[in-house]
Amino acid sequence: xxxxxxxxxIAGIAAMLLAAAPGAAERILFVGNSFTFGAGSxxxxxxxxxxxxxxxxxxxxxxxxxxxxxxxxxxxxxxSLETASGQDLAFHLANKKAELTxxxxxxxxxxxxxxxxxxxxxxSAHIRDTGRLAALFRTANPAAKIYLETTWPxxxxxxxxxxxxxxxxxxxxxxxxxxxxxxxLLANRDLNGTAPVGEAWLRAMSQNVADPNPYDGIAFGxxxxxxxxxxxxxxxxxYLAALVIFGRVTGTDPRxxxxxxxxxxxxxxxxxxxxxxQRIAAETLNGRSETGTRxxxx
Numbered sequence: 001x002x003x004x005x006x007x008x009x010i011a012g013i014a015a016m017l018l019a020a021a022p023g024a025a026e027r028i029l030f031v032g033n034s035f036t037f038g039a040g041s042x043x044x045x046x047x048x049x050x051x052x053x054x055x056x057x058x059x060x061x062x063x064x065x066x067x068x069x070x071x072x073x074x075x076x077x078x079x080s081l082e083t084a085s086g087q088d089l090a091f092h093l094a095n096k097k098a099e100l101t102x103x104x105x106x107x108x109x110x111x112x113x114x115x116x117x118x119x120x121x122x123x124s125a126h127i128r129d130t131g132r133l134a135a136l137f138r139t140a141n142p143a144a145k146i147y148l149e150t151t152w153p154x155x156x157x158x159x160x161x162x163x164x165x166x167x168x169x170x171x172x173x174x175x176x177x178x179x180x181x182x183x184x185l186l187a188n189r190d191l192n193g194t195a196p197v198g199e200a201w202l203r204a205m206s207q208n209v210a211d212p213n214p215y216d217g218i219a220f221g222x223x224x225x226x227x228x229x230x231x232x233x234x235x236x237x238x239y240l241a242a243l244v245i246f247g248r249v250t251g252t253d254p255r256x257x258x259x260x261x262x263x264x265x266x267x268x269x270x271x272x273x274x275x276x277x278q279r280i281a282a283e284t285l286n287g288r289s290e291t292g293t294r295x296x297x298x
Contacts, residue, residue: 024076025076025077025078026075026077026078026105026106027077027078027080027102027103027104028066028077028078028080028104028107028108028249029081029082029100029107029108030061030063030079030081030082030107030110031081031083031089031092031100031107031108031109031133032081032083032109032111033083033087033110033112034085034232035062035110035151035152035233035241036062036081036108036110037057037059037060037061037062037083037085038059038060038061038062038233039085039227040227040228040232040234041232041233041234041237041238042267043060043061043064043065044060044061045058045059045060046060046061046065046263046266047067047068048060050064050067050068050071051063051067051079051080051081052078052079052080053081054081054082054096054099055082055083055099059081059083061081061083062238062241063079063080063081065246066079066242066246066249068262068263069242069243069246069252069254069263070246070250072257072261073250073256073257075250077250080104084096086112087112088111088112088117088125088129089125089126089130089133090125090129093129093132093133093136097136100133100136100137101140102140103140103141103144104137104140104141104144105141105143105145106145106146106147106249107137107144107145107146107147108147108245109130109133109146109147109149110148110149110151111126111129111130111151113154113157113231114154114164115180120157120165121164121173121176121180123179123180123183123184126180126184127184127187130188130191131184131187131188131191134146134188134190134191135190137190145192145249146190147191147192147193147195147245147248148181148184148193148194148195149194149195149241149245150178150181150194150195150196150197151177151197151241152174152198152241153165153170153173154173154230154231155170155213155215155226155230155231157231158170158172158173159213159215159230160215170202170205170212170213173198174198174199174202177198178196194248195245195248196244196248196284197241197244197245199284200240200241200244200280201225201237201240203283204225204240204276204277204280205225207280208221208222209222209223209276210222210223210225210236211223214230215230223273225240235267235268236273236277239263239264239267239269239277240277240281242263243257243277243280244281244284247285248285254281254285255275255278257278258274258275258278259271259274259275260274261274264277
């Protein structure tokens with residue numbers, strides 16, 4: 001009887017502790033290339049301790065920005081990345097299955113910037129490989145949410161003579177990438193949606209926040225979303241990409257991070273620039289434009 005009496009309070013305490021324990025963190029995996037790990041920018045090695053680099057290369061990149069946003073929003077996320085410079089999704093399927101294995105809650109897939117290296121704009125391999133990866137992740141976790149990142153337009157593929165999108169407006173490349181993602185979604189029911197990063201870049205340009213053509217100089221009061229090679233993103237460009245992905249994946253309004261958001265402060269952004277980029281990301285995700293100010297400085 002005494003033993004039974006003692007066991008009851010212990011069981012009750014255990015139940016209370018279990019009820020009070022915080023829920024397990026959501027697990028997200030970023031799969032991509034230099035557009036994900038942040039080549040050409042301080043973002044590449046930004047707080048690598050915040051994330052798990054499955055290739056042990058010590059990179060933070062866009063995933064580290066995502067993690068810092070989540071911390072400030074009070075969200076529990078375990079963030080991992082598996083990236084390889086200059087590679088498409090087929091490379092990860094062929095060479096990185098061991099690293100990709102796991103019951104991820106969310107996966108963000110970022111393919112080669114022109115879709116097909118030898119046939120820019122051709123969506124065939126993109127549709128095939130996004131479907132294969134989605135099936136791989138859904139086998140491990142049937143409830144996994146899998147998103148495609150629609151990346152930004154490359155100035156080096158638009159303005160110089162001989163480039164694939166030469167003579168077309170800067171949005172032409174984004175339209176082709178978005179069309180490829182739409183076809184992938186139609187073909188693969190395991191995919192949940194897209195993170196429209198390229199559309200956010202275009203919105204920043206149309207609202208005079210960012211300069212659309214770095215080859216003719218950067219207009220006063222505007223930012224350059226590309227880095228020196230006019231191919232990869234600058235810290236501004238990666239920041240905007242991370243905001244869009246964060247908003248799409250978590251459902252959090254990027255504007256809630258505010259003027260004093262820590263990653264932007266560490267990267268040296270002005271408050272006006274930070275707020276402008278957060279607003280652009282939010283507008284892209286909710287499809288509405290709101291009155292805003294130009295950044296007016298770094």
